[in-house]
Amino acid sequence: MSEVTMTVNGREMTGTVEDRTLLVQYLRENLGLTGTHVGCDTSQCGACVVHVDGKAVKACTMLAVQASGSAVTTIEGLANGAELHPVQAAFREHHGLQCGFCTPGMIMTAVDIIGRHGSDLDEHTVREELDGNICRCTGYHNIVKAILAAAGAGEPQRLAAE
Incomplete structure (x- = not known):
């Protein structure tokens, strides 16, 4: 057993866990x-994505x-009070x-993608970056659309060689 302390969604948490x-x-x-x-428990689907130290x-x-010792943000900590995070709002608005x-997991990944690329995103980059996240309902078009909108990159341009 080990004691862990981490800041989760802005609050310090301490607990004892099996190693x-x-x-x-x-x-x-x-x-x-x-x-x-x-x-999936094998890192293939991306449903468990959180942010650790950003x-x-x-x-x-x-x-x-x-x-332990890190700052962890989960989907519950992404929004600011009652107001949705801009990526959450874009997913709602664009049916993502x-x-x-x-x-x-998609939203947490999208926040990371936007944080690294800003508005310098295109459909190809978003789709490539989402490679480790699976949507079993095949809603990728609207997910990509939502991410581009949240990034300020506008509507996705269809890829010519898809």
């Missing part, structure tokens, strides 16, 4: 933050003890969600 506890398990089971979903991380591939299972 093999995954970050996604700690967030869901110990802290009750169930917005971070468990999909970078997108698949929480099923990181141990809770590895995140269907069943909703992949949505938290």
Whole structure:
């Protein structure tokens, strides 16, 4: 057993976990933050994406003890009070969600993509960057549209060689 302390969504949290506890398990089971979903447990689907020290991380591939001392942001901590984060608002406005299972991971990944690229995004880059996130409902067109809108890049231009 190990003690972990991390800042989660702006609040310092301390707990005791087994050394093999995954970050996604700690967030869901110990802290009750169930917005971070468990999909595949093998880092293939992206449903568990959170930010650790400002970078997108698949929480099923990181141990809770590895995140100790870090700042972790989950989908629950993305919004500012009652106001949606601009990426969340863009997903709602552009119908970037269907069943909703992949949505938290997609949004957390999108925030990271926009943070790294700003408005200098195009459809090809967004699709390439989303490669590790799976939408089983195949809502990618609207997800890409929402990310480009949130980045200020406007409507996606269709790729000529798709």
